[in-house]
Amino acid sequence: MTLSRRAAIANGMAVLAMAPGLARAATDARALHKKLICMDTHLDMPANLARPGWNVMDRHDVDLDFTQVDYPRMVEGGLDGGFFSIYTPQAPVTPEGMSAMRDAAFLRAAEIREMVVAHPQQFELAFVPEDAARIAAKGKIIVFQSIENSGILGNDVTLLRSFYKLGVRMAGPIHFLNNQLGDSATDKKQWGGLSPLGKDFVKEANDLGIVLDASHSSDDVFDQMMDLSRTAIICSHSGCRAIHDHPRNLDDARIKRLAAAGSTIQINSYNEYLVTVPPNPDRDKARRAAFGKMRNLGSMPPDQAAAAMRAVAAEMKAVDKQYPIPRADFEEYMKHVMHALDLVGPDHVGVGADWDGGGGVTGMNDVTSIPKITERLVKAGYTEAQLSNFWSGNALRVLGKAHEARRQA
Amino acid sequence: MTLSRRAAIANGMAVLAMAPGLARAATDARALHKKLICMDTHLDMPANLARPGWNVMDRHDVDLDFTQVDYPRMVEGGLDGGFFSIYTPQAPVTPEGMSAMRDAAFLRAAEIREMVVAHPQQFELAFVPEDAARIAAKGKIIVFQSIENSGILGNDVTLLRSFYKLGVRMAGPIHFLNNQLGDSATDKKQWGGLSPLGKDFVKEANDLGIVLDASHSSDDVFDQMMDLSRTAIICSHSGCRAIHDHPRNLDDARIKRLAAAGSTIQINSYNEYLVTVPPNPDRDKARRAAFGKMRNLGSMPPDQAAAAMRAVAAEMKAVDKQYPIPRADFEEYMKHVMHALDLVGPDHVGVGADWDGGGGVTGMNDVTSIPKITERLVKAGYTEAQLSNFWSGNALRVLGKAHEARRQA
Numbered sequence: 001m002t003l004s005r006r007a008a009i010a011n012g013m014a015v016l017a018m019a020p021g022l023a024r025a026a027t028d029a030r031a032l033h034k035k036l037i038c039m040d041t042h043l044d045m046p047a048n049l050a051r052p053g054w055n056v057m058d059r060h061d062v063d064l065d066f067t068q069v070d071y072p073r074m075v076e077g078g079l080d081g082g083f084f085s086i087y088t089p090q091a092p093v094t095p096e097g098m099s100a101m102r103d104a105a106f107l108r109a110a111e112i113r114e115m116v117v118a119h120p121q122q123f124e125l126a127f128v129p130e131d132a133a134r135i136a137a138k139g140k141i142i143v144f145q146s147i148e149n150s151g152i153l154g155n156d157v158t159l160l161r162s163f164y165k166l167g168v169r170m171a172g173p174i175h176f177l178n179n180q181l182g183d184s185a186t187d188k189k190q191w192g193g194l195s196p197l198g199k200d201f202v203k204e205a206n207d208l209g210i211v212l213d214a215s216h217s218s219d220d221v222f223d224q225m226m227d228l229s230r231t232a233i234i235c236s237h238s239g240c241r242a243i244h245d246h247p248r249n250l251d252d253a254r255i256k257r258l259a260a261a262g263s264t265i266q267i268n269s270y271n272e273y274l275v276t277v278p279p280n281p282d283r284d285k286a287r288r289a290a291f292g293k294m295r296n297l298g299s300m301p302p303d304q305a306a307a308a309m310r311a312v313a314a315e316m317k318a319v320d321k322q323y324p325i326p327r328a329d330f331e332e333y334m335k336h337v338m339h340a341l342d343l344v345g346p347d348h349v350g351v352g353a354d355w356d357g358g359g360g361v362t363g364m365n366d367v368t369s370i371p372k373i374t375e376r377l378v379k380a381g382y383t384e385a386q387l388s389n390f391w392s393g394n395a396l397r398v399l400g401k402a403h404e405a406r407r408q409a
Numbered sequence: 410m411t412l413s414r415r416a417a418i419a420n421g422m423a424v425l426a427m428a429p430g431l432a433r434a435a436t437d438a439r440a441l442h443k444k445l446i447c448m449d450t451h452l453d454m455p456a457n458l459a460r461p462g463w464n465v466m467d468r469h470d471v472d473l474d475f476t477q478v479d480y481p482r483m484v485e486g487g488l489d490g491g492f493f494s495i496y497t498p499q500a501p502v503t504p505e506g507m508s509a510m511r512d513a514a515f516l517r518a519a520e521i522r523e524m525v526v527a528h529p530q531q532f533e534l535a536f537v538p539e540d541a542a543r544i545a546a547k548g549k550i551i552v553f554q555s556i557e558n559s560g561i562l563g564n565d566v567t568l569l570r571s572f573y574k575l576g577v578r579m580a581g582p583i584h585f586l587n588n589q590l591g592d593s594a595t596d597k598k599q600w601g602g603l604s605p606l607g608k609d610f611v612k613e614a615n616d617l618g619i620v621l622d623a624s625h626s627s628d629d630v631f632d633q634m635m636d637l638s639r640t641a642i643i644c645s646h647s648g649c650r651a652i653h654d655h656p657r658n659l660d661d662a663r664i665k666r667l668a669a670a671g672s673t674i675q676i677n678s679y680n681e682y683l684v685t686v687p688p689n690p691d692r693d694k695a696r697r698a699a700f701g702k703m704r705n706l707g708s709m710p711p712d713q714a715a716a717a718m719r720a721v722a723a724e725m726k727a728v729d730k731q732y733p734i735p736r737a738d739f740e741e742y743m744k745h746v747m748h749a750l751d752l753v754g755p756d757h758v759g760v761g762a763d764w765d766g767g768g769g770v771t772g773m774n775d776v777t778s779i780p781k782i783t784e785r786l787v788k789a790g791y792t793e794a795q796l797s798n799f800w801s802g803n804a805l806r807v808l809g810k811a812h813e814a815r816r817q818a
Binding site: 095099102103104106107109110113114117118120154156158159161162164165166 | 504508509511512513515516518519522523526527529563565567568570571573574575
């Protein structure tokens with residue numbers, strides 16, 4: 001694979017010299033992209049659903065309101081769906097904090113389902129791998145549901161069953177901070193991996209047929225989930241540590257272990273995991289001040305909320321100008337994709353770009369730009385069948401495995 | 410009140426002698442009924458939402474498929490909404506049983522919200538008393554949400570918060586059978602009222618501003634909820650024991666206590682609470698056999714499911730013919746209404762007829778017939794203001810009290 005890809009790149013370089021050929025290749029790649037079922041395994045767009053004045057059916061502009069995913073842009077970018085995340089920020093691990101997280105998560109889950117019900121010609125809920133092709137064939141967006149931060153389950157991991165019943169098919173135990181289930185990739189070592197409750201969580205997810213997602217988990221949690229899980233786990237939005245040394249990225253050994261288990265690493269486009277961003281307290285403070293203005297958005301009338309959002313977006317741009325930070329570009333993103341592909345091949349890599357969750361790089365800053373990935377991979381010599389797996393087959397395979405390995409009721 | 414009502418009845422009798430006057434009175438009463446905001450505090454229709462082939466926007470026929478509530482019939486009957494129930498049958502009080510109930514309840518809650526999202530011109534979610542008039546003014550159905558059987562909460566009554574967040578504003582602890590929260594009106598004494606967990610449940614509901622519903626609770630649970638609750642509790646679908654001695658009905662002392670606390674008894678039309686039905690094992694067996702055929706409905710294609718439903722309905726009619734039982738009629742229903750009105754007046758009585766939950770009497774077997782209640786009460790001399798309270802004001806007042814008494818976050 002590596003050799004043929006390199007040969008293809010060399011080929012691409014040659015093509016560079018003759019523009020008409022290049023244009024035709026690009027057109028072909030875009031046609032192929034449209035033809036493929038393209039899924040992203042970590043879409044944070046549901047966080048926007050409750051924003052007054054924000055409508056998933058409208059075309060938004062990332063420069064004006066930060067958002068990166070909506071129906072028109074999914075269609076334009078040929079993104080056929082993926083895992084829509086029930087994300088809940090980590091609250092203090094107290095009874096009150098955990099119950100507040102849980103309550104918020106149920107509401108978020110409802111909002112995802114309601115998005116689908118409100119637009120039945122555009123979206124459809126998916127539960128099993130076969131649903132993807134069926135829904136895509138109807139020209140609709142494939143809506144799998146996932147949980148980011150299973151700290152929402154409090155001390156009762158059986159609550160995962162309620163979310164399963166609502167349609168959740170993938171769940172990560174942890175987010176930025178440690179919780180009662182285990183250690184985060186971006187927090188201090190506390191449990192040394194999974195907590196005892198975290199081990200129950202693994203079993204519960206296995207029993208239900210929910211794919212375990214190790215993105216955001218510490219290396220220890222990754223290892224222990226690999227050890228304990230009866231079926232392949234996934235990394236729904238992570239990068240390669242060999243390319244950029246960040247605890248949210250996977251080292252080569254773990255990427256290989258993931259692949260050997262039949263799974264896939266879905267490459268993230270989150271700036272801080274791609275380039276080194278030096279600490280900048282002034283910038284952080286200015287950003288917090290701007291973000292703080294979003295706090296009362298929920299209680300504003302739609303027009304006012306939309307205006308407030310645009311004002312915050314403008315302020316954030318000013319902050320970026322005043323305190324510039326290193327910005328990853330599309331090339332840096334593709335380095336991670338290519339490294340993973342070189343390491344484990346196209347049956348074990350995909351895309352989870354963290355749209356609306358902090359993802360986006362210069363040159364690929366919303367879902368309309370994802371055909372560039374296909375273009376690049378076509379140039380690199382990947383075949384239609386390989387790209388089909390890269391864009392959805394791999395993740396669906398992992399989901400199918402989890403479904404098969406579930407406890408038969 | 411009693412005297413004026415009796416006088417009005419005498420007046421009505423006089424009118425009886427002159428048909429044109431009667432016809433005009435009936436027309437006036439119907440016009441008044443349409444004008445009033447009419448709510449039923451216990452609608453079991455959500456149980457039908459997941460039935461393949463059943464669409465809330467279609468007009469159904471109770472004789473053909475048992476159902477008693479849908480949008481066209483609500484409009485026809487001038488029923489402007491009410492409390493749509495998240496009902497879950499009592500499973501064994503085991504970890505598995507409780508979690509299965511919980512999971513089912515979350516799905517049912519989602520289905521109610523999705524009904525509203527799917528038909529935004531016809532339905533709207535309601536959360537506070539003021540929503541009722543606002544929604545009715547738009548010509549839409551008012552959708553408050555309630556829980557029938559809080560056994561779904563398992564051993565964690567804080568889970569009620571998740572349901573509150575989804576919109577639930579009324580909850581009864583118990584259904585036909587005792588559970589971990591306390592004793593049922595229709596089961597053997599086990600806890601002697603509320604369990605310790607049941608007392609926590611009362612506090613949790615109070616803290617949230619959820620109205621406690623004592624229908625289905627044992628007398629002891631009723632008394633203890635009255636003692637413990639910081640705000641008025643309700644009986645969302647119950648009758649008068651003085652009219653028919655059944656444990657699901659309230660004795661006069663308890664109806665008076667409810668009224669004295671500012672609350673209301675919402676009269677049920679469930680046959681077995683209105684007339685004595687002798688045990689009939691053969692009939693029960695035949696009904697179970699017919700109902701058993703509904704078990705696989707959920708996995709059938711819509712047309713097949715609808716046909717199966719009609720077949721079961723026909724079989725049930727045959728069972729009724731073969732094993733007839735005493736059937737309450739509209740007069741028997743009105744006896745309960747009138748008794749409660751005589752006892753505590755129109756500010757403490759309303760309607761919770763158990764539609765789609767076993768309610769319905771001869772002469773009033775779906776929601777299209779409820780204008781008959783208004784007609785009868787107009788004849789009895791009740792004023793528009795009194796009827797306005799009877800049909801919604803009383804229940805909304807109790808909801809408002811619960812909201813005011815909630816723990817301020």
